[in-house]
Amino acid sequence: MEDPYVWLAGYWLLTRELLLLAAAGVLVSSLDDLLFDLVYFSRRIWRRLTVYRGRRRTDARSLPGGGSASAPIAVFVPAWDEADVIGPMLTAFTRRMLFPHYRVFVGVYPNDAATLRVVAALSDPRIAVVIVERDGPTTKAHCLNAIWRAMCRHEDAYGVRFKAIVLHDAEDVVHPRELGVIDYLIPAKAMVQLPVVPFAAPNSRWIAGHYLDEFAESHTKDMVVREAIGAAIPAAGVACGFERAMMGWIADDLGGAPFDPLSLTEDYELGHRIHARGGKAIFVRMPGRAGAAHVTTQEHFPETLEAAVRQKSRWLLGIALHGWDRIGWQGGLAARYMLMRDRKALLNAIVVILAYVAAIAYAAAILFRATMPDARLLPAVVEPGSALDLLLRLTTALLVWRLAMRILFTGRQHGIAEALRALPRAFVGNIINFLAALRACTLYVRGAIRKTAPVWEKTAHRFPESVARD
Structure with a gap:
């Protein structure tokens, strides 16, 4: 009788x-998180009653x-091992983009013959192939620097001077009016970030699908609050434009x-560098036309557990650990405060x-108390009315x-289903x-x-066939 009672008492204490x-x-x-919610909804109500009243x-x-x-405008597209998607992405970009004054610089590695062959075959005067000086892979930032020098x-x-620099990945589906929005806001703003919206993947409702929920909240609420309180807006690496002078x-x-x-996470750090230099950044959710969807960039996100963990561990490593x-x-x-919030993601994952x-x-413990006589002799693990x-x-x-x-935010962006x-x-x-x-x-300790x-x-990317055929 004594041994089970002692064991259960220890278990009760540990559980508590x-x-x-x-x-x-x-x-x-x-x-x-609640503070962010209150700031967001307060700002939204205030703007509806003032800024948008009668306007x-x-x-x-x-x-x-x-x-x-x-x-x-210069568009930077770093590409390593992207032969499967870079062709359809660039074709869709040049065919659909409504802003006429741009040049796409695509960074390709000399040991990535497949990607180089696809880009070269496009033979589009608006697309420039940039051969990175070293074999890949290096880092995305190293590839972007090669594009910058080109x-x-x-x-x-x-004898030209680009007004802005826009970053995109090789799998992005870019809104036709994106460059027009960035052109309008720069140079009044040193950085412009547009929303990123993941595609729903019917064959990965849970792994790829969870990105829908996270981005719906982050790129609807969190970015808006960052801007509202005057904190740095971290660039997302895609759908972000930068003033050329600031980049220089x-x-x-x-x-x-x-x-x-x-x-x-060169994009994240770039947003902080711009803020430290006094540059103004803005997160913009703007309809393409009245009553239409917002100007966003869409892309497919990882659909397997391994790929999702690899991608998110890179984000955590770059932001929470290397960023510190x-x-x-x-x-x-x-x-x-924003740096603390960004870095809490690492600890929060463990706390959950x-x-x-x-x-x-x-x-x-509740089950033990209902089925074991010795457990009934112990007080409840959580006593009613206690601080716990x-x-x-x-x-x-x-x-x-x-x-x-x-x-709520997932439903607003993607519908009830x-x-x-979520x-x-x-x-x-x-x-x-x-x-x-x-x-x-x-990885941090090993490095x-x-x-x-x-x-x-x-991770491996894919481009939607419906857009490629459009």
């Missing part, structure tokens, strides 16, 4: 401590500009090129799994709110984020010990 630790972590993270909202089709006097040589050779100043700061070749080393805690209060473990342990009970009730309410927000899937996908996303956090930490330089760890 797990619940307390998990609830405390969830509470801090949830209050942070028609702007759409991309009604923007001035794009005439013969407009300066050209653009500068083009400016010198033809940053290139001078870094010794001749604007992207740090040792960075795994490289950027530190620069800037004012808002900037530091801890909460799952604590919930399972608590459920088991109140904490768990609060965190439960906050989690319900968090899931409601996920459903995806909104309903609820179970939250669990899938948490598992992916946890595995990615473990992998990111492993620190071996002192190895980062390389371009990309």
